[in-house]
Amino acid sequence: xxxKELSHQESLxxxxxxxxxxxxxxxxxxxxxxxxxxVVAICALVKLAEIHFxxxxxxxxxxxxVVALVPQIILSIRERKKKRAVSYDDAFxxxxxxxxGICLFLLIFIINMMFDGYGPVYREYIQLxxxxxxxxxxxxxxxxxxxxxxxxxxxxxxxxxxKPMLLGGIICWVSCIIAVFTEVRIDFMLTAFSALTAWFIxxxxxxxxxxxxxxxxxxxxx
Amino acid sequence: MFKELDPxxxxxxxxxxxxLLISVKEAEFTFIKEKTGATAGxxxxxLGKLKDAGYIDVTKQFKDNYPLTLCKISKKGVExxxxxxxxxxxxxxxxxxxxx
Numbered sequence: 001x002x003x004k005e006l007s008h009q010e011s012l013x014x015x016x017x018x019x020x021x022x023x024x025x026x027x028x029x030x031x032x033x034x035x036x037x038x039v040v041a042i043c044a045l046v047k048l049a050e051i052h053f054x055x056x057x058x059x060x061x062x063x064x065x066v067v068a069l070v071p072q073i074i075l076s077i078r079e080r081k082k083k084r085a086v087s088y089d090d091a092f093x094x095x096x097x098x099x100x101g102i103c104l105f106l107l108i109f110i111i112n113m114m115f116d117g118y119g120p121v122y123r124e125y126i127q128l129x130x131x132x133x134x135x136x137x138x139x140x141x142x143x144x145x146x147x148x149x150x151x152x153x154x155x156x157x158x159x160x161x162x163k164p165m166l167l168g169g170i171i172c173w174v175s176c177i178i179a180v181f182t183e184v185r186i187d188f189m190l191t192a193f194s195a196l197t198a199w200f201i202x203x204x205x206x207x208x209x210x211x212x213x214x215x216x217x218x219x220x221x222x
Numbered sequence: 223m224f225k226e227l228d229p230x231x232x233x234x235x236x237x238x239x240x241x242l243l244i245s246v247k248e249a250e251f252t253f254i255k256e257k258t259g260a261t262a263g264x265x266x267x268x269l270g271k272l273k274d275a276g277y278i279d280v281t282k283q284f285k286d287n288y289p290l291t292l293c294k295i296s297k298k299g300v301e302x303x304x305x306x307x308x309x310x311x312x313x314x315x316x317x318x319x320x321x322x
Contacts, residue, residue, distance in 0.1 A: 006234055008313045014234065015241045015307065021257050022245035081286075084256075085249035 026087045027213040030206030032075050037200025039068045040149075041192040048188035089160045096159075100152040107148060111141055142187035146176035146194055153198045164205055168198030225309035228302055230275045235260055235268045240303050243278060243295040251291035269293060277302055 006014065046061040083090075118137055125133050154169025156162065175190040182190070231237050238258045243249060255265050269291075272278045277299030281292040295303070 006232065006237065008310050010234075011232065011237060011310055012307075012314070014237055018238050018241035018257070019245045022242050025253070025257070084253035086247040087245075088247050091247050 022085070022087075024213070025085060026089065027210045028206060029075075029079065029210045030203035030208075032072055033199045033203025033206060035068060035071065035203075037195045037198070037203055039064055040195035041200070044188045044191035044195065048185055048192070051185055051188070093156050093159060096152050096155050100148070103148055104145075107144060111144075136184075139184055139187070140180065142184070142191055143176045143179040146172050146179055146191060149194060149198060150176065157202075162202065162206075164202040165198070168194075168202055171197045225305075225312055227309050228306050230271065230277065231302060231306045233268075235264065236272055237306075239265075239268060239272060239293075240277060240295065240299060243293060244300065244303055248292050248294040251293065254293060272299070275302075 043061050043064055046057065050056060050061075114137070122133065122137075150169045150172030152169075153165050153172060157164070157166025157169055172194045175194045179187040179190050231240060235258060238260075239254055242254060242257055251262075251265070251269075254260075254269075255262060258265065260268070269278065269280060273280050275298075276296060279294045279296050281294070283290050283292065
């Protein structure tokens with residue numbers, strides 16, 4: 001590109017071209033979203049199988065989420081290193097997901113604290129009444145998670161104008177409402193379904209777009 | 223009367239750089255070079271002019287032991303760009319605008 005004077009039409013055309021070029025430069029790999037979709041779905045389905053087939057794994061399957069943090073951190077570092085420009089979307093979406101991670105940790109912490117207090121009361125009730133209480137606190141746990149899953153997914157979808165994630169966020173919230181009225185087994189199924197539609201499918205589409213972009217990269221110029 | 227076009231922005235490469243930077247939070251020198259297709263030398267000169275005009279902020283740092291130049295549009299640059307686009311649009315409008 002030369003440093004030449006432009007006509008008015010040429011100037012406007014150049015502005016449009018450069019803005020579109022900048023917009024077209026931001027394609028995130030969908031690997032992270034796909035991985036979390038699969039991890040959360042596996043955790044939910046294994047928990048469902050444990051309840052349905054009355055068996056227990058020697059470890060808590062939810063630990064898989066902790067293990068998945070390692071590749072996620074590696075992916076994030078790699079992506080950050082590769083990035084040569086920061087978009088306005090990146091600037092707010094990153095903190096949104098970081099906040100989501102913190103809220104998730106806090107929710108798990110609060111639920112564990114509640115179970116610590118509720119557990120003895122629950123066991124005492126069964127001893128005295130001879131049956132389980134009508135109100136089952138644990139049936140309301142998964143809706144809380146689904147509500148939380150929906151928030152960053154929806155914000156990311158709206159912020160980056162990526163409809164599959166926007167729909168994914170809404171699906172999480174619809175599943176949340178349904179899960180309030182259904183038994184735990186259905187709640188786990190809804191969780192797996194939500195994880196796949198909110199993260200795995202959008203991740204798959206992102207990855208497809210990312211690969212298409214990488215293939216065409218460098219083939220165009222001003 | 224037609225507004226005068228900002229001479230700093232009314233040049234192909236500088237306008238391309240500012241249009242690119244208006245769309246991102248910040249960008250590395252290599253990113254701008256790739257997107258504009260300019261040579262490193264020419265781009266450095268034009269970035270210098272934009273910096274001197276106060277339209278962009280240029281930060282130099284190191285990444286993996288290599289020098290890294292980061293560019294970011296400034297508030298003054300955003301205002302100048304908006305004014306430039308408004309001026310261009312006034313040129314494009316039908317003659318009714320030029321009566322005053």
